[in-house]
Amino acid sequence: MQQEKIYHIYAKDKCLVHSVREEDFSATWNTLHHLVGLMKSDYKLEDLSYEELLVNKEVISNSSH
Secondary structure, eight states: EEEEEEEEEEEEEEEEEEEEEEHHHHHHHHHHHHEEEEEEEESOOEEEEEEEEEEEHHOOOOOOO
16 A cells, blocks of 8 residues: 655645645745745734645545545
């Protein structure tokens, strides 16, 4: 069984981006950090967090969603 690492990125309790692949995570995380720092919003840098998940690659490829 092959496993793949994916990430869900949150601002406070809201999921901003889900199922980010490991190879895309750094770029996505850095972009969100820059956007939160530049844009006027209700979010601060310390509101950003992420969840790291290991998922079965076969399940992902056979998923209907």
